[in-house]
Amino acid sequence: EETQYICAGCGVKVQTEDKMALGYAPPSALQRDVIICQRCFRLKHYNEVQDVSLTDDDFLKILHTLGQKRALIVKIVDVFDFNGSWLNGLHRFVGKNEVLLVANKVDLLPKSTNRNKLLNWLRKSASDLGLKPIDVKLMSAAKGESVLDIANSIDEYRKGKDVYIVGATNVGKSTFINRIIREFEGDEEQMITTSHFPGTTLDMIDIPLDDGQTLYDTPGIINHHQMAHYIDKKELKIITPKKEIKPIVHQLNEGQTLFFAGLARMDFAKGERTSFVSFFSNELKIHRTKIEKADELFSNHLGDLLSPPGTESVKDFPEMVKHTFRVKNNKVDLVYSGLGFVSINGSGLDVIAYAPKGVHVSIRESIM
Numbered sequence: 001e002e003t004q005y006i007c008a009g010c011g012v013k014v015q016t017e018d019k020m021a022l023g024y025a026p027p028s029a030l031q032r033d034v035i036i037c038q039r040c041f042r043l044k045h046y047n048e049v050q051d052v053s054l055t056d057d058d059f060l061k062i063l064h065t066l067g068q069k070r071a072l073i074v075k076i077v078d079v080f081d082f083n084g085s086w087l088n089g090l091h092r093f094v095g096k097n098e099v100l101l102v103a104n105k106v107d108l109l110p111k112s113t114n115r116n117k118l119l120n121w122l123r124k125s126a127s128d129l130g131l132k133p134i135d136v137k138l139m140s141a142a143k144g145e146s147v148l149d150i151a152n153s154i155d156e157y158r159k160g161k162d163v164y165i166v167g168a169t170n171v172g173k174s175t176f177i178n179r180i181i182r183e184f185e186g187d188e189e190q191m192i193t194t195s196h197f198p199g200t201t202l203d204m205i206d207i208p209l210d211d212g213q214t215l216y217d218t219p220g221i222i223n224h225h226q227m228a229h230y231i232d233k234k235e236l237k238i239i240t241p242k243k244e245i246k247p248i249v250h251q252l253n254e255g256q257t258l259f260f261a262g263l264a265r266m267d268f269a270k271g272e273r274t275s276f277v278s279f280f281s282n283e284l285k286i287h288r289t290k291i292e293k294a295d296e297l298f299s300n301h302l303g304d305l306l307s308p309p310g311t312e313s314v315k316d317f318p319e320m321v322k323h324t325f326r327v328k329n330n331k332v333d334l335v336y337s338g339l340g341f342v343s344i345n346g347s348g349l350d351v352i353a354y355a356p357k358g359v360h361v362s363i364r365e366s367i368m
């Protein structure tokens with residue numbers, strides 16, 4: 001029987017199998033006198049937090065805990081995948097606590113984006129989803145844009161209370177926290193530690209605030225709607241935008257189709273000639289064809305001309321599901337969760353979207 005080691009840093013059971021899972025330590029770490037997990041190791045030696053993912057069950061426990069605290073909750077979402085990163089249900093658990101909503105990765109949107117319009121849209125969408133945040137902020141944690149401004153807002157809105165940072169995995173929570181931690185560097189009095197969530201095996205990072213209160217970084221939950229589940233890591237890099245998105249304009253006639261690599265498709269089924277503006281990773285290829293040829297192109301060229309998915313991922317690629325939309329007389333965005341969106345400026349149009357089964361597709365008032 002194997003010996004079970006416990007991390008001296010956070011108390012989690014140490015395992016050496018799954019690098020992405022909680023409690024991972026490289027086998028060599030077991031030879032040391034004091035055994036700590038990789039996450040605590042990085043925190044201790046590099047002042048850096050790592051993200052861990054968790055189950056829906058554990059996440060519910062965390063939400064439940066938040067409702068019983070008196071705290072400011074800072075909810076981080078990915079501005080490029082708002083619905084996918086939203087964390088449904090949070091508003092039902094926060095109780096009387098105030099929520100500061102932070103939309104990260106704003107650097108991905110074109111510089112010409114109207115920020116006030118975007119903020120209004122975020123406020124309205126939050127409200128439609130049942131949340132009335134105390135404030136809404138735009139941020140680029142990666143570029144450091146507005147990070148300090150948000151840290152100041154947190155200090156103002158918390159009114160002496162603790163702070164919990166929550167967000168789906170991949171929204172940039174660690175990038176944000178790591179920037180804040182760097183602000184503490186050199187301050188010997190301050191000690192960043194980890195502590196347990198009651199009733200779970202999960203730990204959070206505790207950053208001391210100057211009045212004796214604490215900022216807690218909670219583990220993120222996996223976003224189930226994302227494309228990320230259907231393609232491999234290399235392909236994910238292609239579809240994840242890293243730089244400011246260059247919009248691609250297509251003037252389409254009725255009967256034309258766009259393929260977004262092999263991951264999504266949009267048919268312009270009915271309407272006057274219209275402009276469609278695509279906002280996807282700059283490395284993702286868009287193919288235009290006719291609707292009547294689209295099925296054949298897809299079945300013959302998925303995995304090569306239409307790639308990603310590549311030759312490997314194509315083997316267990318899910319079936320495409322059809323979503324039908326009617327655009328009346330406002331500018332809308334057709335959103336493929338975790339992939340991108342198409343801004344449509346026209347009226348009385350019929351548009352048919354296809355996406356892999358499980359990937360969310362929706363229409364929203366345009367943010368552009």
Ligand code: GDP
Nearest residue numbers: 051105140141142169170171172173174175242
């Ligand atoms: P977490 O899972 O929420 O902790 O997210 P991470 O901080 O690990 O970030 C997830 C991915 O998003 C990484 O590839 C980051 O480089 C990237 N990322 C984080 N913040 C930003 C940002 O402000 N802009 C952009 N473009 N990417 C970001």
